[in-house]
Amino acid sequence: MSDALPVTLIGGYLGAGKTTLVNQLLRNAGGLRLAILVNESGALPIDADLIEAEGDDLISIAGGCICCSFGSDLAAALSDMGRMVPRPDHVVIEASGVALPGSIALTVDLLESVRLDGIVVLADGLTIQRQIGDEYIGDTLERQLADADLIVLTKVDLLDVEARSGLQDWMAARFPGKALILAEEGRVPRDLLLGSFAPDRVSSGGAHGDADYASEVYVPARAVDAEGLAQALATGGHGILRAKGFVDDLSGRRALVQVVGQRAEVSFPDQGADPAVVCIGLKGQLDREGLARVFGCG
Amino acid sequence: MSVPVTIYAARKILTMNPSRPEATHVAVREGRILGAGSLEELADWGDYTLDDRFADKVLMPGFVEGHAHTMEGSLWSKVYCGWFDRTDPDGKTWKGLKSIDSVVDRLKEAEAKLEGPDAPLSGWQLDPIYMNNERVSRADLDRVSTTRPIGILHASGHIMNVNSRALELAGLLKTGINNPAIPLGNDGLPTGELKGPEVMAPVGQHVGFERNLMDADEDGLRRFAKLCVRTGTTTITDLASRMDQPTVDMMLRVTGEEDYPARIVPLRFFMGLAPDELITEVKRLRDLSTDRLRMGRIKIVADGSIQGFSARLRWPGYFNGAPNGLWYVAPEQLSDILHGALEADLPVHIHTNGDQATQLVLETMGRALRAHPHPDHRFTLQHCQLADAAQFRTAAKLGMCVNLFANHHFYWGDEHYNLTVGPERATRMNACRTALNSGVPMAIHSDAPVTPLGPLFTAWAAVNRITASGRVQGEEERIGVTEALWAITMGAAYTLHMDGEVGSIETGKRADFAVLEEDPSAVDPADLRDIPVWGTVQGGRVFAAADL
Numbered sequence: 121m122s123d124a125l126p127v128t129l130i131g132g133y134l135g136a137g138k139t140t141l142v143n144q145l146l147r148n149a150g151g152l153r154l155a156i157l158v159n160e161s162g163a164l165p166i167d168a169d170l171i172e173a174e175g176d177d178l179i180s181i182a183g184g185c186i187c188c189s190f191g192s193d194l195a196a197a198l199s200d201m202g203r204m205v206p207r208p209d210h211v212v213i214e215a216s217g218v219a220l221p222g223s224i225a226l227t228v229d230l231l232e233s234v235r236l237d238g239i240v241v242l243a244d245g246l247t248i249q250r251q252i253g254d255e256y257i258g259d260t261l262e263r264q265l266a267d268a269d270l271i272v273l274t275k276v277d278l279l280d281v282e283a284r285s286g287l288q289d290w291m292a293a294r295f296p297g298k299a300l301i302l303a304e305e306g307r308v309p310r311d312l313l314l315g316s317f318a319p320d321r322v323s324s325g326g327a328h329g330d331a332d333y334a335s336e337v338y339v340p341a342r343a344v345d346a347e348g349l350a351q352a353l354a355t356g357g358h359g360i361l362r363a364k365g366f367v368d369d370l371s372g373r374r375a376l377v378q379v380v381g382q383r384a385e386v387s388f389p390d391q392g393a394d395p396a397v398v399c400i401g402l403k404g405q406l407d408r409e410g411l412a413r414v415f416g417c418g
Numbered sequence: 419m420s421v422p423v424t425i426y427a428a429r430k431i432l433t434m435n436p437s438r439p440e441a442t443h444v445a446v447r448e449g450r451i452l453g454a455g456s457l458e459e460l461a462d463w464g465d466y467t468l469d470d471r472f473a474d475k476v477l478m479p480g481f482v483e484g485h486a487h488t489m490e491g492s493l494w495s496k497v498y499c500g501w502f503d504r505t506d507p508d509g510k511t512w513k514g515l516k517s518i519d520s521v522v523d524r525l526k527e528a529e530a531k532l533e534g535p536d537a538p539l540s541g542w543q544l545d546p547i548y549m550n551n552e553r554v555s556r557a558d559l560d561r562v563s564t565t566r567p568i569g570i571l572h573a574s575g576h577i578m579n580v581n582s583r584a585l586e587l588a589g590l591l592k593t594g595i596n597n598p599a600i601p602l603g604n605d606g607l608p609t610g611e612l613k614g615p616e617v618m619a620p621v622g623q624h625v626g627f628e629r630n631l632m633d634a635d636e637d638g639l640r641r642f643a644k645l646c647v648r649t650g651t652t653t654i655t656d657l658a659s660r661m662d663q664p665t666v667d668m669m670l671r672v673t674g675e676e677d678y679p680a681r682i683v684p685l686r687f688f689m690g691l692a693p694d695e696l697i698t699e700v701k702r703l704r705d706l707s708t709d710r711l712r713m714g715r716i717k718i719v720a721d722g723s724i725q726g727f728s729a730r731l732r733w734p735g736y737f738n739g740a741p742n743g744l745w746y747v748a749p750e751q752l753s754d755i756l757h758g759a760l761e762a763d764l765p766v767h768i769h770t771n772g773d774q775a776t777q778l779v780l781e782t783m784g785r786a787l788r789a790h791p792h793p794d795h796r797f798t799l800q801h802c803q804l805a806d807a808a809q810f811r812t813a814a815k816l817g818m819c820v821n822l823f824a825n826h827h828f829y830w831g832d833e834h835y836n837l838t839v840g841p842e843r844a845t846r847m848n849a850c851r852t853a854l855n856s857g858v859p860m861a862i863h864s865d866a867p868v869t870p871l872g873p874l875f876t877a878w879a880a881v882n883r884i885t886a887s888g889r890v891q892g893e894e895e896r897i898g899v900t901e902a903l904w905a906i907t908m909g910a911a912y913t914l915h916m917d918g919e920v921g922s923i924e925t926g927k928r929a930d931f932a933v934l935e936e937d938p939s940a941v942d943p944a945d946l947r948d949i950p951v952w953g954t955v956q957g958g959r960v961f962a963a964a965d966l
Binding site: 133134135189191192193194195196199216217218220223224226227229230231232255256257259260 | 588589590595596597598599600614615616617619620623690730741742744745746747748749750751774778
């Protein structure tokens, strides 16, 4: 289990900015070998200048990344990724505009060789309110966003401050408790999307936008109930967008705790680093005091 | 030297040519029809051979099936597990299986013929709806074998039952699975039922469903053609093929064989290419067409199925309160394809089951037509099962055709009445009468393998509107025998822009005939489906079902 390949699902309707986000990820991969899987509804979403070589089934991208289309058999494509040499570090699935991420997650969940890291759903900040009211696609968008661990509102740079905060309030009321961030031109820190940081520190892979986020490292004073801790981080209202790190579980084992929005996962890898958990949230929203209490170090 | 003329004598020829509806003889030269009439009228075409092998038969134009899938041919390599009797490509009628025990018994018979202890065993067309929804468990299938993986695909195509060995190979024979599509037994292990393509795929590869079922394989394409001969079908669609180049090459080769008895019309499935690429690709395919492989059409799937609760319905939605279904195309993408196809003059057939999907297509088509006026596009709504009268009127105004799923009404009509859409909408589903009254060009179809290929059965279904439980559901929507026979010949040909070429027996058209033992215009309409089919004549070549 410890070496299961992490998979991040990126969903959202047409025009929400999935392709822009994926290209930003590739430009800021920071040495990570990303495998981008796209479904089959359209043209490959990779910016031309990133492409090194194009084969029938696979596109090679600068920095050791790849992109391929999974057609009707995502399970087979994911299994292939797990067997690839060298193996990718992280798989990113870009879902089609009408796909329900929850359905795709069913496939990912089934495979031993991969691990669903999180579901990120994008919404076009300029159109989401109108689209959710649309008689044809409204309920589809609503279901997509309801599946999200992390909602990314895009194109918000085109909104004034008042409109932005109005939109955020509207989304918060519509999708209560969902982790929500704003992104300009697809810029979301890579660590936030992929959890691709060492569990005791945050890298600066996604340079842009970092100013909006705060991160804090907590070292629990003693062994904890890892499951309980993970749940508390995910649903305790501490402003956590993502958390990752090791703790000593009450069972005596070292546990890896990973949180994306309200998704919490605990695993027990063969090798674990020293206890320490990185928590990332929006600046001003990360509840440092509450978290210190949760970790028993406050 | 003159080209030989053959004149076939028949008990009766129903031409579907309104200006000469019946004849006793038809003259054929170079695979085409010189004319239908009396022997005296035809004799003057020149030296002829009088062929009276059909002297006691009734000839109709070869039937045209406007919505089927060559996949039916591929599925017959697997064990038939359906509720209804069904005839295979070799003419053997497999009895419908009425209990799980009988399914297990048939699988055991097939298992005994397999070599090696671990070769997979696969079956198809299981439909627990008719068995009071009793669920098949892996324990049931384990009675067949514990060493070989076994998988049975349901008639819906969206559920599969597998045995323990198959779960084991897929790494799923374990506790702790938390997945709504994988029901668990009291022991915490999966029951073996896999509900949905997402969870079927990882197991399917171990039980013989590994290949992309949408595309025919070579043997399947040959078997499919045998079914065509047995049902009187001479032109048939393959209504959603991915059509990669190896598949296209194979289809060109197989259909080009001297004795291939059917004309296949494959429609390119829209997924996999951006709209502009799709248009370019389908134009390319169009130019590769031959007489027996007609490419250059596009298939879009807008929504899912009604019995799977994945069709998109308008208010008030599903009768049992299920949430609305799924889109398989985004409205913008649909629009882009329709615009591009109208401009490029490529026909598009669009699957819409729910009335909301139909409405979206009608509205999108209206806008696309204002941008790209096209006087004769014949874009066709496929299934279009829940359309109401207003939608049929709009379809007529837009120049669209409909191909209604008459067979579905028989197989699932009761289910729709009781569960999915309730009595009123179930009663007007596949509203053939309303469609014709509204002036929409109409065909009716089997969607084989979803229901068995058989245009006479399909005509029977539209004429009688009887459901599997024996009720007449929606007698106001019944159509006459003549109208139904038109729908399975000229009606379907029209939706393919082939009505000038096939669909009736008249001068200049392809010599495609359905050779029947009885006269469909004379039998009791309740017996239409029971008319024996002797075989076909396709492009002037004679194919006897008994010789296949």
